[in-house]
Amino acid sequence: MAQRKCVFDCEGKKSLFRFPKNTELRQQWMLFVFPGQKRSSENVYVCYQHFSDDCFTNKAQFEAGFANRLQLDDGAVPTIKHPVQESELQATTSTSQAKPSIKHTECQTEHRPAVSVEVQANPLKSSVGTQCRFTPLQKTTGTQFSFSKHTGHLRSKGTQTTDLSASMETPQVNTRSHLPTTPLMASISGRCARAAKRPRMELPEEDEEDVSDIPQPQDSTYEPGDSAAEPSEISGMEVTCDYNDAKYIVFESSLRELFKTCPLCKRNCDVQRRRLGTFVSFSQVCKNCQYNRKWQSQPVKGSTPVGNLQMSAAVYFTGGSFIQTKKICRAMNLQIHQYKTFRRHARLFLEPSIHHKWKKDQQAMFQQLQPQxxxxxxxxxxxxxxxxxxxxxxxxxxxxxxxxxxxxxxxxxxxxxxxxxxxxxxxxxxxxxxxxxxxxxxxxxxxxxxxxxxxxxxxxxxxxxDVWHLEKELSKKLDKLSRNCKLLRKWSQGIKNHMYWSAMSSKEGPKKIAKWKSFLNHIQNVHTHDDPLFPKCAHLERVSRDPSKWFRPGVYNGTS
Missing domain, CATH: 3.30.420.10 (Ribonuclease H-like superfamily/Ribonuclease H)
Known part of the structure; x- marks a missing residue:
């Protein structure tokens, strides 16, 4: 599949947005992107640089780190034709004066030989510290940012570039740059490790409305109005779970009551929800005291919510129908994942587990039978x-x-x-x-x-x-003959039972055959036989009062 990119060929990985579904709003987008042209808007994306700041509903949360993607307002329209490139913006920022801030950023660049510059910053101000060493024909620049909250959560980003240049010397420089204010507290000392690649929550079940530099865990239950929790944060909240843990049906309104007010200052908080099938998580942020926390309804193993997987396993292992289960859930507005997620669970987890269990038990049976x-x-x-x-x-x-x-x-x-x-x-x-x-x-x-x-x-x-197959073939022939013979119809079930009795009551093959042949004499009211292996019928001697129930040699007992 071709890589998605902005229609204006903006460089780098950006947050991309598709054309809206509303007809009037889509027409305004078309006039901006393709003025005077009639083209299809399918698979066309516009990056965030072409929108003004008031077009986003979560710009502050995005810059603060509480949202990992930008969300457009319902009536947002791109208006910036030629946005300022990031390289130009960074160059301008590096020469501006710093303002008081509670974010502390430290940049370090290390290379082999010569000159070094070091800047220490006041913790109450936004500062940039730089260390440089240059070698002939090579210059390497490393930039590290780290922001931490008073709860101890740490998020870091690292960038490294390598260029070729002539050897140079740099005098000491003290540079301060303006950084946006943020509710996060600053506490950075030393060097921060490069952020690990964020895992992906289950594969998306529908096309995403926009694309950011980090792949997002969306399915058909994703709601653009809710701020998405980051996969790295969800994976970081993994806990051990027991299959025997009890599960309950909880209403969303009851859950929101738990996060409505701040436990410290008792003021109302911003609550954002994220749902993925049976999984739901809430992010609570207090604008007054900067208190924040995250809560999830179920454990996450790897990148898969355990509740979604257990629901698929319960349906699959019991032989039930996921379609019928989904109808039941829909009738009471109980959230559940999509059918193709169920099939993906079966393909990736359930069926391999069955195969593994079968092979393991099969080898155990083989080892048990080998000495026999x-x-x-x-x-x-x-x-x-x-x-x-x-x-x-x-x-x-x-x-x-x-x-x-x-x-x-x-x-x-x-x-x-x-x-x-x-x-x-x-x-x-x-x-x-x-x-x-x-x-x-x-x-x-x-x-x-x-x-x-x-x-x-x-x-x-x-x-x-196999006796069952023999009796099955015999039954077909007896049923066909009994259509024209009432007496045979009466004896049909007794003949079938006699076949099973002959096979089950003896271990030797010749004796089984002798018992089976004895029924030819028995249906003629003859209970002694010429075969020495079975000379007499095993039942008690009885005197029959109804001679019509016995077959007589040479007499046809048909219906006509």
């Missing part, structure tokens, strides 16, 4: 849609003794040349993973897929058929 030798498995695939047109399929392997899932393989149809081959590929990947972790298969229970049967035979893995 060969293990029994059950495997089956589930596709996203029935039939032979599925795009994705997941093949699952389960340990039959503990009933725990050992592996899940996701297969896409285009990887294997069609959905008919996904099940065989998923089984192959799963068995390869178990083999790489020194786990050997005793036998596996699957459905009657012919490709799977062939693959397991080539791999020398013992295979058994």
């Amino acid at each position: 030798g060969e293990i029994p498995l059950g495997g089956d695939m589930r596709a996203v849609s029935p039939g032979h047109s599925a795009k994705y399929g997941s093949y699952t392997l389960m340990h039959l003794k503990s009933n725990k899932i050992l592996d899940i393989q996701l297969v896409q149809s285009i990887e294997v040349g069609g959905s008919a081959h996904m099940e065989n590929e998923g089984l192959r990947r799963g068995l390869d993973l178990l083999e790489s972790n020194q786990l050997h298969v005793d036998y596996i229970v699957t459905d009657r897929n012919t490709q799977v049967e062939k693959y397991l035979r080539e791999r020398n893995v013992k295979q058994f058929y």
Whole structure:
């Protein structure tokens, strides 16, 4: 994406403002920016240098450091065509006389050899102290500013430039410059460290109305009327949080009551709010005694409010719908973040956490099963849609003794040349993973897929058929036949139950088959059998009083 810049090509990073949405106001901007031209105002920005001071609603707070971006008044119109460049302004300021101020600024420039100049200032005045040393063909200038409040908060900015020049000597200079007054107290001694790069609160969900030199944490819940808290300040207020901490619904009017008056002088304070989803913070400033404090509703981890993340996790992990949750919140004007923030949380935090937890538990299960030798498995695939047109399929392997899932393989149809081959590929990947972790298969229970049967035979893995799949195929055939046979319709459920009983009541395969075949004699009222493995039915001997419920050889029991 192209870098945003002022339409007048002003140098450096400035606070930029888009054209307003109001039609009449936008037309006034167009007459100033493009006089006599018809052009689109989309992606066109005007920097703050083209506005007079009365166009901003927070100019004093911005200069004092309580706001990190300028806010335009509702009817502001740019009027300054050729603003004074910062380099010219700094040159003019360096020759002006200083006035009493409670801000103390100290500039230091260090280079290798020769001349040095040092100026000490009265703490009650705005002062500039300069130290210079020059070497042939090189001059380096470093400027450091630091302002501190009586609460101990420190904000500093550092600038360094390097130029090439001839060697020179400079006599002692005592220079005082005028600096704007500010409610901050001055206490600077020595050198201040360069300010760290400010982290970004969650990615913006909508385009910002203006752009400053520091990226701002905005989403669709950002309100331009509220002064934004700085990300560095929010990150600095991080506290340890517990997931078990109780959460409450609090009204904004109740929160504002807490910051309405100054706790020192009891006068009314300026209160500014910043909201980001479920997160809200308040900045309180007393104009009388300069008392100030900041409060936030929830901890911030890194650059993400914990409450927003926990809300997304609660919806995601419980299988709920974020859209429905947002509708509930909207019905009671309960603030919540946007859907794409929820998806970003899922992509960056929740899904990686699930994957990490799964891999960790999977390796623990593998290590637990390794001493047991060969293990029994059950495997089956589930596709996203029935039939032979599925795009994705997941093949699952389960340990039959503990009933725990050992592996899940996701297969896409285009990887294997069609959905008919996904099940065989998923089984192959799963068995390869178990083999790489020194786990050997005793036998596996699957459905009657012919490709799977062939693959397991080539791999020398013992295979058994799943009873559920057998009963499912048998049920389809019985339902089709019972349409024209009332007697078979009565016996249909008993035949299905007999299949499960035959499989569950015996461990040996031949005995299971003998029990299954016995139902052919049982439905004819014959309860003794020729197979020595199961010579007699297991139920008690009973005398039937209704001979019509039994099948008779050679007799058709249809409806016609």
